[in-house]
Ligand SMILES: [Zn+2]
């Protein structure tokens with residue numbers, strides 16, 4: 032499937048070149064570099080994340096702490112996915128070091144919306160490999176030496192659970208109704224997973240409806256974008272949250288009497 036999608040990318044870029052059309056940033060990047068947009072992801076990292084999820088739930092320090100984390104991170108991951116999406120959708124970032132390639136790969140989803148529904152789930156989860164590796168490194172690197180190990184493991188497990196749920200939510204928003212399982216339709220109906228119509232608003236103009244877990248932070252993100260249009264502020268906030276959101280959550284949680 033990755034090979035087939037990469038062939039489609041090549042075809043689309045050639046078509047644009049032959050017709051002399053102006054290329055959007057993600058097409059120009061592929062035209063210049065020949066980058067393979069759809070990659071087979073490294074499965075052992077996905078397995079390690081799945082094990083972290085199991086351990087995070089099973090070894091939670093207490094049930095109240097687990098419940099608070101479960102609900103709080105469900106709401107948080109939707110918002111964070113919105114910030115991430117705003118930044119990775121920005122064509123001006125496609126040539127930056129480190130985040131340029133993720134931006135290019137992200138923006139190709141606007142050309143082939145069905146990509147996320149057609150690739151293997153391992154690859155769709157694996158798209159988060161580098162992000163979750165960085166988050167785990169900072170979370171455990173900071174929280175464990177300071178004596179917050181058990182809470183950090185729970186927060187990593189629950190946070191990564193919602194990160195993978197976020198990928199499933201986005202995938203289900205692009206899965207044809209006849210192929211979508213009943214549980215997904217039900218969760219979309221309740222608004223627990225992002226309803227396809229809400230996410231389609233994003234694909235109409237690419238400038239609204241950014242969050243993809245539940246879509247509930249949509250208006251908050253749109254409002255923040257209207258007030259703070261500067262892309263570099265968004266990039267800075269995204270990098271800060273990527274590094275420290277879970278660490279700060281662990282400290283806050285351990286300060287509560289749970
Ligand atoms: Zn987008």
Ligand SMILES: [Zn+2]
Pocket residue numbers: 140144201205230234
């Ligand atoms: Zn989409």
